[in-house]
Amino acid sequence: MRIKVLHIIKSLGRGGAEVLLPETLALHDQNKFEFHYVYFLPWKDQMVDIIKKHGGKVSCITANNNLQLIQKLDEVVRYCNKEKIDIIHCHLPWSGFLGRRVFSKTKIPVVYTEHNIQERYHWATKLVNKYTFNFQSMALGVSNDVTESIKKNIVPKIPVETVLNGVNTNNFQRDIGKGKSLKQRLGIPEDSFVLGNIAVFREQKKLLDWIRAFNAIHKEYPDVYGILVGAGPKEKEIKDIVDELNLTEKIVFPGLQEDTIPYFSVMDVFMLSSAFEGLPIALLEAMSMKCAVVSTKAGGVVEVVRHDKEGLLCEPGDWEMLAENVKKLIQHPEKRVKIQELARERVLQNFSLLEMVRSLEQKYFKIYNGN
Known part of the structure; x- marks a missing residue:
């Protein structure tokens, strides 16, 4: 039986976090994992087709702003129940806030990837981040700088580890x-x-x-x-x-x-x-x-x-x-x-993308097995 992982992200436009989703999907062991993707801004969909091409299941739950995104809690919960999601993986703050609400309601394990240092966020974002951060299973920093910023500013009780971003070096070669x-x-x-x-x-x-x-x-x-x-x-x-x-x-x-x-x-x-x-x-x-x-x-x-x-x-x-x-x-x-x-x-x-993928899979197995 495959472990079902749901990625939650605000958009699937061409940003750094968004681009990584199809890149990592192409290298994941899909005999062991099934990947789902929920995003909220329908006009930012450049990554949708390539994710589907690599075997991902993509759904858009339309929200026009951050407040509307947070209000989509019930729809995301229904999706998780319908698809029998095992693990939720959130990216960037507002998706993270939503994922933590889903965790509080369903107890589905939530992984949150932080792509930025806390010092650079708006004071309101930092406050909500700090208040809600422990309502999830694990946080990942994309660099040591990001991980240390979480530990310093939030002092979380949950595990915080670094999984360095990677690049598909086979694909990205000068032509x-x-x-x-x-x-x-x-x-x-x-x-x-x-x-x-x-x-x-x-x-x-x-x-x-x-x-x-x-x-x-x-x-x-x-x-x-x-x-x-x-x-x-x-x-x-x-x-x-x-x-x-x-x-x-x-x-x-x-x-x-x-x-x-x-x-x-x-x-x-x-x-x-x-x-x-x-x-x-x-x-x-x-x-x-x-x-x-x-x-x-x-x-x-x-x-x-x-x-x-x-x-x-x-x-x-x-x-x-x-x-x-x-x-x-x-x-x-x-x-x-x-x-x-x-x-x-x-x-x-x-900075191999394959190493990044293997590290993520180890985290998923660890959380799925309750370790």
Whole structure:
């Protein structure tokens, strides 16, 4: 008999936590586990088809905001009873709050994955998180930084362990042909140096700093191009700044993309400007694709990238140093190539998606058996 695991998540759009769901599903032992997925924002469904393709059962219980999401308790309970769910796995705070209410009502074991440090949440989110945190079976941090933040700020009575995010290194490999084809389609000269990022366009990512750094680089190296893949609430503001700086011919906005491999394949440097992170999936994907990394020291980034080995790091908010670090890699291509090779090697050795999946399965077995 297979163990039935229900993932609860606010949306199935293209975010870091969301992208991991189909990636891990493809590697799980589905002779031992059956996976279900409930999400709430029907317009954020980019991951739905690929989850179904890999054998997952997906249901949308429509909620237009966080308050409505919490009010879907009875519908989620009915789903759990109907499908005879054995374990619930929640992702991100509001789904976590709902999962804990389900736990209180049904006693179905609940695992919660925390993708961010507590210090970065709104005070109300932190308060509810702290008050409800023990109404679940286990919490997982995606990095040691996240796990320590939980222990420090919440002081939970339940087990809190780290399961590092991983990347499918077999899938995320640089494809020169796809990269060349994409450059032609986007009108980027074949021999151009390309900076990129793949992100949700929200405040956390500090993409205005990304634009400022790009502008400083472009003034010295006018043949450099940029690619920002994604969408989000800051999109208009970001595009307005690009227009004001006369960079519309130099920075490409392809929008949301399900297949990101061609985009990583054209990037010489993956530039991350975030103010804070848990352990960003796009960073791991970029490193697996042999992109050199230039990043801020945002949260779990420093657990992956060692300065002057797999990338070049600076303090959050220091966009001038971001720009200077990219310039170093333009000026010294041999250093850039070495960093690209070391980046791939780093994820192969330490951030395997298969290792992440096996670790999750061990947690599921442990909880299912009441240990």
